[in-house]
Each structure stands twice: as C-alpha cells, then as structure tokens.
Amino acid sequence: MTAPAKPQDRSGPLAGLRVIDLTSVVFGPYATQIMADMGAEVIKIEPPAGDNTRWISQGPVPGMGGIYVNVNRGKRGVMLDLRQDQDKETLRRLIATADVFIHSMRGSAIRKLGFDYEAVRAIRPDIVYTNCYGYSRRGPEADKPAYDDTIQAECGIPYVQGLMNGEPGYVATIMADKVAGLHALHATMMALFHRERTGGRSKGEGQEVEVTMFEAMSSFMLVEHANGAIFSPPTTPAHYHRAVERNRRPYRTSDGYIAALVYNDKHWDAFIEAIRPEWAIGDRGEEFSTLEKRARQIGRVYGLLGETFLTRTTQEWLDTLRALHIPCAPLRSTDELFDNKHLNAIGFFEEVETAQGPVRFPGVPTWFSATPGRVHGAAPMLGEDNQAVLAELDGNAEAIAEKVDAPK
Incomplete structure (x- = not known):
C-alpha cells in the first residue's frame, strides 16, 4: 500500500503547507484534493460516522467508494468527535500548526463547536480560514442547506437545459460542487498570497474567506448567459442563444x-x-x-x-x-477516457497501490516546470492517521493510542 507522503516527502508548489480540512462530500474535498496533489499536507478531520461520500459510490471495500477515494487521495485521515472536549483540544493543537483551516459546516454549527474564525484566529493569528457554504451569510438564505441539484436549479441550469431540450433537466455531472470547489481553491490561494506578501508565515496577515455554491454558480452561469441583460435597458433575455439552440447537439x-x-x-x-x-x-x-x-x-x-x-x-x-x-x-464515453491515447501518452493516469488494491487515479491536469504536482498516495481509511498525526503533536504514540480509539 502507498500511504500518503510524509510532509517532508511531498513535492509541488504547495509543499510545506499544512491544511486542516473539515470539509465533506465534494465541494470542499475537491479543493483540498488539488492542494494535496500540489504538495500540501492535508489533514482530513472526520467524525466517527465518517464522510458521507465514503458510502455513495462503489468500491472494493465498504466505506471506500470511488468518489471518496478520488477526492481524498493523498490526505492524512484523523477521526475526532468534536462533541468531546478532549477531541476539541486535539483540533486546537492541530490548528496551531496549520496554514489553512477549511470547513463546509453551516455557520451556526461551526460556531457552536467553537471553531468559528475568531476562535481559530485566536489560536493561529496568520491562518487563512475558508468557509465553504451553500449561500452567503450576508443574505436571507444564510444557513440554508444546499446540494448540487438544488444549486443547479437556483442558478438556472435546468431552465437553460429546458430552452434547449424542451424540458428542464440537470446536467449529468455535479457541476455546482466542482465549480465551487475550484473557487474555494483559488480563493484560499489568493489569501495565502496576500499573507506571503505581507510578511509570510507567522508574520503575514491571515484572513477569513467565504466561498458559496450559489454565488459561485451564479457567476459561472452568467459569464455568457447574462448576454444583453447586463445592459440598461436589457437588449436580450438572460441567455446565450447559440448555447440553448435545440439543434446544438452532436x-x-x-x-x-x-x-x-x-x-x-x-x-x-x-x-x-x-x-x-x-x-x-x-x-x-x-x-x-x-x-x-x-x-x-x-x-x-x-x-x-x-x-x-x-x-x-x-x-x-x-x-x-x-x-x-x-x-x-x-463522441466518447467516460469509460473510454481511461484508454485515451492522448491522456496515456502524457502519463495522465497515476496508479497507486492501496489496501484495496491498485487504484488508477486521474492525475494532475496542470503542469509546472519547476514544482510539478502528483498524486501523493491513497485516500485514508477512517481515522487511519490518528496515532501518527497526534504523535507528532506530543511525541507519545502510546499515550495517544489510549486517548484516541483510532480504527486500524
């Protein structure tokens, strides 16, 4: 099995960065997966029940479905029950060592646990703290639950699909989760750039970042579909005619x-x-x-x-x-991508030996001449790295094993 690379063995433009990841499903984990591919040490914190994504797709081992394994590759896994004071204290100790704290809980939930921005900044003043929400806290839909289907509906995807096909429909990919994840990635990186420019680690200015699915997808959809509606008065309805034309198809x-x-x-x-x-x-x-x-x-x-x-x-x-x-x-099927001559010629897929057998990951889609990224190992079993990560905090693996019942 290929365990996630140790911090000192990671390569890429983000090598040396430590990320505390309290995200789940796809929105946040997709952002932190790219960070891990780019060399960051991502410590994924999961509750005792685990990330729901462990169970929603197929895999050879229960709790290690394909979607979970893909978007959590190369991360270290720590299980903490944040209803327990000792596990809250463990998270605080981890935060003190981190550059980034990212979560996808509702604002009221993370605040109730005691890990809102003000609390985390008190532990690590230069931290970049990224909130991944469905809707901005500044609006009337704050704390409203959001999933890919509901956000697709809210931002007009089924509507424009209906203009094309005669009936509203979702696009056949979880577009809202992935687009929002990319926004979470670049927003976090920009905040880190600001910290670096204002003094770097420990001395630079950290800040709070908010990334929301609805706003990200509204911006994404209105790139072209705003069309003439951006003018006053509008010159066209808010859709791009060519994109919704019913004859636009293979x-x-x-x-x-x-x-x-x-x-x-x-x-x-x-x-x-x-x-x-x-x-x-x-x-x-x-x-x-x-x-x-x-x-x-x-x-x-x-x-x-x-x-x-x-x-x-x-x-x-x-x-x-x-x-x-x-x-x-x-026209190719998604299965055919695994045998695509171009992708195979450039070494796009990376095979990693895991406890579940070999996994052929779709690799890093970006290229760097000096600091290339790579898949830094398998996805963690639930709580797999509890002992190792916590031992690094207090140097006593035996005591940690008594404190934390980490799955083997």
Whole structure:
C-alpha cells in the first residue's frame, strides 16, 4: 500500500503547507484534493460516522467508494468527535500548526463547536480560514442547506437545459460542487498570497474567506448567459442563444455521431469551399456570409449542417474536417477516457497501490516546470492517521493510542 507522503516527502508548489480540512462530500474535498496533489499536507478531520461520500459510490471495500477515494487521495485521515472536549483540544493543537483551516459546516454549527474564525484566529493569528457554504451569510438564505441539484436549479441550469431540450433537466455531472470547489481553491490561494506578501508565515496577515455554491454558480452561469441583460435597458433575455439552440447537439453521421464546430468565418469558408460550394452563391451565400449573420439564425445553420453530416461516416468526417483544420471530435464515453491515447501518452493516469488494491487515479491536469504536482498516495481509511498525526503533536504514540480509539 502507498500511504500518503510524509510532509517532508511531498513535492509541488504547495509543499510545506499544512491544511486542516473539515470539509465533506465534494465541494470542499475537491479543493483540498488539488492542494494535496500540489504538495500540501492535508489533514482530513472526520467524525466517527465518517464522510458521507465514503458510502455513495462503489468500491472494493465498504466505506471506500470511488468518489471518496478520488477526492481524498493523498490526505492524512484523523477521526475526532468534536462533541468531546478532549477531541476539541486535539483540533486546537492541530490548528496551531496549520496554514489553512477549511470547513463546509453551516455557520451556526461551526460556531457552536467553537471553531468559528475568531476562535481559530485566536489560536493561529496568520491562518487563512475558508468557509465553504451553500449561500452567503450576508443574505436571507444564510444557513440554508444546499446540494448540487438544488444549486443547479437556483442558478438556472435546468431552465437553460429546458430552452434547449424542451424540458428542464440537470446536467449529468455535479457541476455546482466542482465549480465551487475550484473557487474555494483559488480563493484560499489568493489569501495565502496576500499573507506571503505581507510578511509570510507567522508574520503575514491571515484572513477569513467565504466561498458559496450559489454565488459561485451564479457567476459561472452568467459569464455568457447574462448576454444583453447586463445592459440598461436589457437588449436580450438572460441567455446565450447559440448555447440553448435545440439543434446544438452532436451531429448524427451515417454510422454514429460527431462533434464539430463550423462556426467562425475561417472555418465556415473552408467547409463550404470543400463540402458545400453552393452555399457560397446567391441568396444563401449572402445570408450566411458573416459570423454575425449566421449567429442571428444559428438554429437554421445547425439544421443544414446536420443534414450534411448524415451523408458520410464519422471517420470520413473526422479525416475531412481535420484536413480543413475545423474543430471536431468523436463522441466518447467516460469509460473510454481511461484508454485515451492522448491522456496515456502524457502519463495522465497515476496508479497507486492501496489496501484495496491498485487504484488508477486521474492525475494532475496542470503542469509546472519547476514544482510539478502528483498524486501523493491513497485516500485514508477512517481515522487511519490518528496515532501518527497526534504523535507528532506530543511525541507519545502510546499515550495517544489510549486517548484516541483510532480504527486500524
């Protein structure tokens, strides 16, 4: 089995950073998973029942489902019952050694436990303290429970899916959790940058950070869907017409499907010259002559392209479009990603030996020339690192074993 790397053995731009992680499910753990991949020592604190994500997906061992194992890889696992005073004291001692404290509890719950920002800052004044909430504490929905489905609904995803498909629907990925997790990551890093710029560890200025799913997803959705609604008065409804056009879908070919974007003037001109020269003459040539004109009737354009793509096989179209430098791709299943020649050529997947057998992790998607990240080991069993982590605090593993009933 490959245990999570020790702090001194970690590599990456965040090596030397210690993160106390009280997050669960995917939003917070996805942010801290990336921190661990980038070299941070992430200590995942779990209650005796464990993170719910242990149980919601499949794995060879109970309590070690695939989603949990993936988003908690490379972390150290400590089980603490924060209803107990001695375990609260243990957490305080860990906080005193940390650079980052991140949690995903409701504001009222973390405050009741005694680990709100003011309490944590009293222990470690330079700490970066990141709250992962559903809704901002500054608004009327503060402390309201939030899950990916409900946030997708609130931020308009099912609505725009309905514009495209005729009926509202969720997108088939937990987008809100992952987008919010990325926001939690970069917000925490920016706060750490500020601390470094104002004096660094122990001397720099720590601060409290709040990252919320609803606000993060509202910002994300309105990048393009704000469209003309940002003006006063609005010039369009709040949706991007091309993105919700019902004909915007993979094109059916004579033997399958293909994704292709014959969109800008360069791609359009190359396509009609090679495939549909008749579209360049007469009234049609004029009405389709510029990107602006095509964008105003994009549904009709998609429909005509759809009829054209039916005339050849997927591979024939791939060969033709690639020769014309028009963006295109075959449709692949998520299973096929594990055998993707590009991903395998760059060593994207990292295999780690664990107590459950070998695990093939999707690896680090970013590249650094001087401080590359990597998967720093397996995900922890519940409380796996209690003795080791707590021994580092007081140097007495036997006494800790008596105090903390850590699962073996």
